[in-house]
Amino acid sequence: MARSQIGDSGLELILDILRRRKWAGLMTFAAIFSLAAPFSIFLPDIxxxxxxxxxxxxxxxxxxxxxxxxxxxxxxxxxxxxxxxxxxxxxxxxxxxxxxxxxxxxxxxxxxxxxxxxxxxxxxxxxxxxxxxxxxxxxxxxxxxxxxxxxxxxxxxxxxxxxxxxxxxxxxxxxxxxxxxxxLATAAQELERQDGRLKAFKEQRAGELPDQVSINLVTLERLNTQLRINTENQQKARERHDHLVEQFARGGESHDELAALRQKLNDLQVKFTDKYPEVIQIKAQISELERKRVNESSSQTSRLPRLTETVRSTEGELSALQREEQMLRAQIATYDQRLQLAPKHEQELEKLESDYKTAKATYDSLQSRYEEAQLADSLEQxxxxxxxxxxxTAIAPTQPAAPNRFRLLLMALGFALGSAVGVMLLAEHRDTSFHSIGELRQFTSIPVLASIPYLKVQTNLGPQLLRVALSVGVVVAVCALLAVASYHAARENTQLVWMLAGSQL
Missing domain, CATH: 3.30.70 (Alpha-Beta Plaits)
Structure with a gap:
C-alpha cells in the first residue's frame, strides 16, 4: 500500500511497459531484423x-x-x-x-x-x-x-x-x-576580288582620287595662268590684225574719193563750162589725188604682198590662240569636275579600301591559323x-572492397531494437487505460480507497496455446517472407553495396 500511495517508480514503469508490450516489440524486432539482416548476409562481395x-x-x-x-x-x-x-x-x-x-x-x-x-x-x-x-x-x-x-x-x-x-x-x-x-582558298579569292575592284576603281577614277587633289589644284592653277596668258595674246593679235585691216581700208578710201570727184566733175561740166570756179577746183583736186596715187602705187606695190602675208599670219596665230583657249577651258572644266567629284570618290575609295583591309586581315588570320594547324598536325603525327x-594499371584485388558485413549486422540490430522500442512506446502512448494506482492518482485528485488485485483463474490452456502458436506462425511466416524479399533485393545488388559503403569505395 505504501508504494501505491507514493506512486510507481521509473524502473517499475519500464518493466510494466515491457510486460504489457513485449509481443508488439518482439514482432517488430523480428520483422525489422528479418528484413535488414539478410542484406548484410546476402549482399554480394564486390x-x-x-x-x-x-x-x-x-x-x-x-x-x-x-x-x-x-x-x-x-x-x-x-x-x-x-x-x-x-x-x-x-x-x-x-x-x-x-x-x-x-x-x-x-x-x-x-x-x-x-x-x-x-x-x-x-x-x-x-x-x-x-x-x-x-x-x-x-x-x-x-x-x-x-x-x-x-x-x-x-x-x-x-x-x-x-x-x-x-x-x-x-x-x-x-x-x-x-x-x-x-x-584560306576562299579568302584568297575574296582578297583577289577586292584587290581587283580597288585597282579597277583607281584606274577608272585616275586623276579624281583624293590623294591627287593637291596635284589637280596645282594643274588647275597652271591652266588658269595659261588661259590668262592666252587671253592677253589674243588681245594683242586682234590689235595687230585690226591695224593691218585699217591699213587696207585706207588704200580703198583713196580710190573711192577719186571716183567720187570724177563723178562730181562730170555733173558740173554738164551744167557749167570749164572756167567755172568749182569745176577748176575739182580738177585741181583730181590732179592732186592722181599724183598722190601714182606716188603711193609705186610704194604699195612692194608692201602689199608683205602686208597680206602678215594679215594671214596674224589670223592664223589668232585661230591657234582660239583653239588653245578652247583646249584650256576644256581642261579647266575637266580638272574642276575632278575636284568636285573628289569627296564622293573619297567615300567610295574608303569603302573599297576597308573591304580590302578586311579581306586582307581575314586572309592573314586564316594563313596564320592554317600554318599552326599544319604544325599541330605534324606534332600529332x-x-x-x-x-x-x-x-x-589495375591489378586483381585479393580482398573484397565491400560490404562490411559485421558493421551492417550491428546497424541492422540497432535499427531493429530502435524500431521495437518505438513501437512499444507508440502503443503505450495510444493506450488510454490505467494500469496502476499511481497513474490513476496522477490523472484525478479524487482519493483512491482501495485496489482489487488481478486474480488468475484456472482455465483450459488449449485455445490459448493455439492462438499463441498461430500468432507465432504468422510472425515466422512474415519474417520469412521479408527475409526472402530482402535476399532477392540484396542478391548481386552492387549499387546498394556502393551506397552503403559510401566513402570506403
Missing amino acids: YRGSATVIVESQDASSDFVKASVPELETRLVTIQQEILSRSRLSDLINRLNLYPRMRGQVPTDALVERMRRDIHVEFTGTDQNRGRPTTIGLKISYIGLDPKSAAEVPNALASLYVQENSRMRERQTGQMAQFLKSQ TKKGESFRVLD
Missing part, C-alpha cells in the same frame, strides 16, 4: 579495380595544337560519351564475359545500363592562375563481382581513353587543317603533342 591515366605534354610547342584541338575538359567529356556508348560497352561485356548470370535473362540495354552504373570516372586536376581547376589526369574505377573483371575492365577503359584521345586529336587536327585550307598515358 571488388574494386582502378586505373589511372595522366595527361602529359612532351613539347612546349603543343600550344599550337590547342587552337586546332578542343579544350581538354571538352575532349574528355566527348571521349567519355564515346567509351560509355552502347556499342563499346556491349563489346566489352561480350569480350570480357561480364555479368554471366544476367546475360540471356535481361535485355542488352539493361546490361549496358548496369555496367554504366558500375563504372566511375573521377577527374583530377590542379588550380591554375586563371582561378579554375585544370584536368591533369583521371581515375577509372569499376566494381565487379569477381577480382578478374574488376581489373580487366578499368585497364580496357584506360586503353580506350588513350586510343580515342590519339584518334580524336589526329582527326581534329587533320580536319582543322583541311577546313582552314578551304577557307610525330606524337609530340599533348597525349594520354596509363600511369597505373
Whole structure:
C-alpha cells in the first residue's frame, strides 16, 4: 500500500511497459531484423579495380595544337560519351564475359545500363592562375563481382581513353587543317576580288582620287595662268590684225574719193563750162589725188604682198590662240569636275579600301591559323603533342572492397531494437487505460480507497496455446517472407553495396 500511495517508480514503469508490450516489440524486432539482416548476409562481395591515366605534354610547342584541338575538359567529356556508348560497352561485356548470370535473362540495354552504373570516372586536376581547376589526369574505377573483371575492365577503359584521345586529336587536327585550307582558298579569292575592284576603281577614277587633289589644284592653277596668258595674246593679235585691216581700208578710201570727184566733175561740166570756179577746183583736186596715187602705187606695190602675208599670219596665230583657249577651258572644266567629284570618290575609295583591309586581315588570320594547324598536325603525327598515358594499371584485388558485413549486422540490430522500442512506446502512448494506482492518482485528485488485485483463474490452456502458436506462425511466416524479399533485393545488388559503403569505395 505504501508504494501505491507514493506512486510507481521509473524502473517499475519500464518493466510494466515491457510486460504489457513485449509481443508488439518482439514482432517488430523480428520483422525489422528479418528484413535488414539478410542484406548484410546476402549482399554480394564486390571488388574494386582502378586505373589511372595522366595527361602529359612532351613539347612546349603543343600550344599550337590547342587552337586546332578542343579544350581538354571538352575532349574528355566527348571521349567519355564515346567509351560509355552502347556499342563499346556491349563489346566489352561480350569480350570480357561480364555479368554471366544476367546475360540471356535481361535485355542488352539493361546490361549496358548496369555496367554504366558500375563504372566511375573521377577527374583530377590542379588550380591554375586563371582561378579554375585544370584536368591533369583521371581515375577509372569499376566494381565487379569477381577480382578478374574488376581489373580487366578499368585497364580496357584506360586503353580506350588513350586510343580515342590519339584518334580524336589526329582527326581534329587533320580536319582543322583541311577546313582552314578551304577557307584560306576562299579568302584568297575574296582578297583577289577586292584587290581587283580597288585597282579597277583607281584606274577608272585616275586623276579624281583624293590623294591627287593637291596635284589637280596645282594643274588647275597652271591652266588658269595659261588661259590668262592666252587671253592677253589674243588681245594683242586682234590689235595687230585690226591695224593691218585699217591699213587696207585706207588704200580703198583713196580710190573711192577719186571716183567720187570724177563723178562730181562730170555733173558740173554738164551744167557749167570749164572756167567755172568749182569745176577748176575739182580738177585741181583730181590732179592732186592722181599724183598722190601714182606716188603711193609705186610704194604699195612692194608692201602689199608683205602686208597680206602678215594679215594671214596674224589670223592664223589668232585661230591657234582660239583653239588653245578652247583646249584650256576644256581642261579647266575637266580638272574642276575632278575636284568636285573628289569627296564622293573619297567615300567610295574608303569603302573599297576597308573591304580590302578586311579581306586582307581575314586572309592573314586564316594563313596564320592554317600554318599552326599544319604544325599541330605534324606534332600529332610525330606524337609530340599533348597525349594520354596509363600511369597505373589495375591489378586483381585479393580482398573484397565491400560490404562490411559485421558493421551492417550491428546497424541492422540497432535499427531493429530502435524500431521495437518505438513501437512499444507508440502503443503505450495510444493506450488510454490505467494500469496502476499511481497513474490513476496522477490523472484525478479524487482519493483512491482501495485496489482489487488481478486474480488468475484456472482455465483450459488449449485455445490459448493455439492462438499463441498461430500468432507465432504468422510472425515466422512474415519474417520469412521479408527475409526472402530482402535476399532477392540484396542478391548481386552492387549499387546498394556502393551506397552503403559510401566513402570506403
